[in-house]
Amino acid sequence: EIVLTQSPGTLSLSPGERATLSCRASQSVSSSYLAWYQQKPGQAPRLLIYGASSRATGIPDRFSGSGSGTDFTLTISRLEPEDFAVYYCQQYGSSTGTFGQGTKVEIK
Amino acid sequence: EVQLVESGGGLVKPGGSLRLSCAASGFTFSSYSMNWVRQAPGKGLEWVSSISSSSSYIYYADSVKGRFTISRDNAKNSLYLQMNSLRAEDTAVYYCARDAQYPRLFDYWGQGTLVTVSS
Numbered sequence A: 001e002i003v004l005t006q007s008p009g010t011l012s013l014s015p016g017e018r019a020t021l022s023c024r025a026s027q028s029v030s031s032s033y034l035a036w037y038q039q040k041p042g043q044a045p046r047l048l049i050y051g052a053s054s055r056a057t058g059i060p061d062r063f064s065g066s067g068s069g070t071d072f073t074l075t076i077s078r079l080e081p082e083d084f085a086v087y088y089c090q091q092y093g094s095s096t097g098t099f100g101q102g103t104k105v106e107i108k
Numbered sequence B: 001e002v003q004l005v006e007s008g009g010g011l012v013k014p015g016g017s018l019r020l021s022c023a024a025s026g027f028t029f030s031s032y033s034m035n036w037v038r039q040a041p042g043k044g045l046e047w048v049s050s051i052s053s054s055s056s057y058i059y060y061a062d063s064v065k066g067r068f069t070i071s072r073d074n075a076k077n078s079l080y081l082q083m084n085s086l087r088a089e090d091t092a093v094y095y096c097a098r099d100a101q102y103p104r105l106f107d108y109w110g111q112g113t114l115v116t117v118s119s
Helices: none
Strands: A004-007 A010-013 A019-025 A034-039 A046-050 A063-068 A071-076 A086-091 A103-107 B003-007 B010-012 B018-025 B034-039 B045-051 B058-060 B068-073 B078-083 B092-099 B106-109 B113-117
Touching: A004 A086, A010 A019, A019 A034, A019 A086, A019 A103, A034 A063, A046 A063, A046 B106, A071 A086, B003 B092, B018 B034, B018 B092, B018 B113, B034 B078, B034 B106, B045 B068, B045 B078, B045 B092, B058 B068
Parallel strands: A010 A103, B010 B113
Antiparallel strands: A004 A019, A019 A071, A034 A046, A034 A086, A063 A071, A086 A103, B003 B018, B018 B078, B034 B045, B034 B092, B045 B058, B068 B078, B092 B106, B092 B113
16 A cells, blocks of 8 residues: 655745645555645545646646656645645545645645 | 535444435436545544445445445435444544546545544
């Protein structure tokens, strides 16, 4: 089973700043089947990125994903107030789906 | 508009049972694999179980195998999770989620239903 490790655990930034979140896999993620989700308090997760770099429907272009193999990155180019949330990476494409432990992006 | 609405959560004693339901609308339910994903209070996301569109393929996380049973009724556009032999560590919000174009890529989620296992 692939283990996903996200870093940092918490990112303290101000609106307008750039956020860079990391997701490292214990083994290579096949076909870049790596997704990112955003979750706000009291809400269900929302799909942001799939295939490591493709934005889901309706996701603003300030969100971008990159990476391959075992190292993946989610970048938020300029933080908006509504972007402060917890972000999870996930590997998919098999019978199971494994999530990372999450990165909280909080207001500094 | 795609909607997934979970129900059936509540307080149950250790060793007890509970059945969760997920009512789907706004899409052709019988064409999609469906899933249950849970989140313990203050913790991360954990995939629990998946069922293919025709119920031919069913998968479980090791943590629930032998205790939980996923099922669906395509005529009623509904997904179910029968949970038996519940433990304190099963306490979580349980989400119903739809597979997108790849297995275990979740494009739509319900709002979740809370299951609390406590004496």
